[in-house]
Amino acid sequence: MLTLSGVAKRYPTGDRALANIELTLPKGQVMALIGPSGAGKSTLIRCVNRLVEPTQGSIRLENTEITKLSGHKLRHARRSMGMIFQEYALVDRLTVMENVLSGQLGYVGFWRSFLRRYPQEAVVEAFRLLERVGLTHAIDKRADALSGGQRQRVGIARALLQSPKLLLVDEPTASLDPKTSRQIMRLIRELCAERDLAAIINIHDVALAKQFADRIVGLRAGEIVFDGDPSELTSEILTTIYGEEDWDTTPEPMDDEVSEDQRDTGSYGAAPAMAVGGGR
Ligand SMILES: Nc1ncnc2c1ncn2[C@@H]1O[C@H](COP(=O)(O)OP(=O)(O)OP(=O)(O)O)[C@@H](O)[C@H]1O
Numbered sequence: 449m450l451t452l453s454g455v456a457k458r459y460p461t462g463d464r465a466l467a468n469i470e471l472t473l474p475k476g477q478v479m480a481l482i483g484p485s486g487a488g489k490s491t492l493i494r495c496v497n498r499l500v501e502p503t504q505g506s507i508r509l510e511n512t513e514i515t516k517l518s519g520h521k522l523r524h525a526r527r528s529m530g531m532i533f534q535e536y537a538l539v540d541r542l543t544v545m546e547n548v549l550s551g552q553l554g555y556v557g558f559w560r561s562f563l564r565r566y567p568q569e570a571v572v573e574a575f576r577l578l579e580r581v582g583l584t585h586a587i588d589k590r591a592d593a594l595s596g597g598q599r600q601r602v603g604i605a606r607a608l609l610q611s612p613k614l615l616l617v618d619e620p621t622a623s624l625d626p627k628t629s630r631q632i633m634r635l636i637r638e639l640c641a642e643r644d645l646a647a648i649i650n651i652h653d654v655a656l657a658k659q660f661a662d663r664i665v666g667l668r669a670g671e672i673v674f675d676g677d678p679s680e681l682t683s684e685i686l687t688t689i690y691g692e693e694d695w696d697t698t699p700e701p702m703d704d705e706v707s708e709d710q711r712d713t714g715s716y717g718a719a720p721a722m723a724v725g726g727g728r
């Protein structure tokens with residue numbers, strides 16, 4: 449459903465970030481993109497939604513050639529790609545619900561969104577998604593009162609509100625503790641399975657990539673040096689991708705996962721209860 453062929457990117461600074469990328473992602477596949485810092489992972493996913501202009505090559509999403517789009521056609525295509533950022537990119541002073549609804553910007557238009565008037569169907573769907581990502585209790589909380597894991601869940605709900613065909617995820621667990629990281633990866637995985645959604649997930653944590661992805665692609669200096677099943681990712685291949693020293697971090701397996709919400713209930717125990725605004 450997504451095909452990159454001959455994709456290259458050279459930044460105006462002269463940095464060659466990608467060279468001759470060939471990649472086909474079938475529907476429903478969760479692909480982890482790994483590689484050392486500067487390998488071109490963020491550049492690759494940003495080329496797909498044209499936040500970065502590829503210098504060469506073709507990117508097709510279903511029957512649409514993404515590289516040739518502009519104006520409203522590009523905006524329309526972008527709506528079919530949900531983007532989840534490392535830094536959660538939430539508006540701190542807005543509530544969880546408002547942050548999720550702001551994913552509708554492309555649909556409802558700037559002014560309507562600015563005035564925070566959203567179509568009823570969007571509100572219903574946002575509520576349903578927040579329930580699915582486990583945030584019903586935090587719907588009226590301001591984004592700046594959330595933990596990192598909760599912020600990431602809001603980001604996921606927001607990306608899904610557009611009913612995308614593809615998820616582009618950049619370092620979803622970079623600022624999270626190991627347990628929360630696993631929960632977030634599991635959630636993304638489950639949502640992809642439920643919705644037959646394909647995903648490209650940039651991730652530094654190789655153990656997480658192996659555990660949660662269907663396929664792993666290794667980038668090094670802008671080139672694909674590995675593309676295969678997680679089980680094929682041997683030490684030798686990791687050395688090819690990362691060099692001798694960087695990759696050897698295998699966290700202990702953890703089975704007793706306490707949900708983050710449970711922990712939060714403990715830490716916010718003395719705070720006033722947050723209203724759950726079902727009728728927004
Ligand atoms: N806006 C930019 N202008 C110029 N060069 C850039 C720009 N963004 C990235 N680069 C360069 O392109 C290369 C790939 O960067 P990119 O951010 O895609 O790597 P990455 O694999 O995502 O790294 P990280 O793991 O640190 O996030 C690097 O050499 C980087 O310096």
Ligand SMILES: [Mg+2]
Pocket residue numbers: 489490491618650
């Ligand atoms: Mg990056």
